[in-house]
Amino acid sequence: QARLVESGGGLVEPGGSLTLSCTASEFTFPIVRMGWFRRFPDMVREGTPRELVATIKTDGSTVYSDAVKGRFSISRDNAKDTVSLQMNALKPEDTAIYYCNADMVERGPGFGSWGRGTQVTVSS
Secondary structure, eight states, X not given: OOEEEEEOOEEEOTTOOEEEEEEEEOOSSOOOEEEEEEEOGGGXXXXXXXXXXXXXXXXXXXXXXXXXXTTEXXXXXXXXXXXXXXXXXXXXXXXXXXXXXXXXXXSXXXXXXXXXXXXXXXXX
């Protein structure tokens, strides 16, 4: 069964940096799109839509939300089925649970498999 495991969350002061990593395994077909989504503290309940942060396709094309553009950078290693999110200039409003996502089907972002999430807290 497809599996995604995230790492790298934690507590950081405003203006600081963190890198999130995610490793995919047991996918039966090549992964088309990998990405990161998040849920804010007041939205952490089952069924609440996750907000897109950034996605990257096999060809390297990327999409970023306006909220993180210029501060976050997504990268991917296709051979290892890993995706990373470099987060710079972090703000308190970036505090959220960050979820890794991967999809074997070309159908737009937000479908496919999900990791269990990793907490990012930005606070002084």
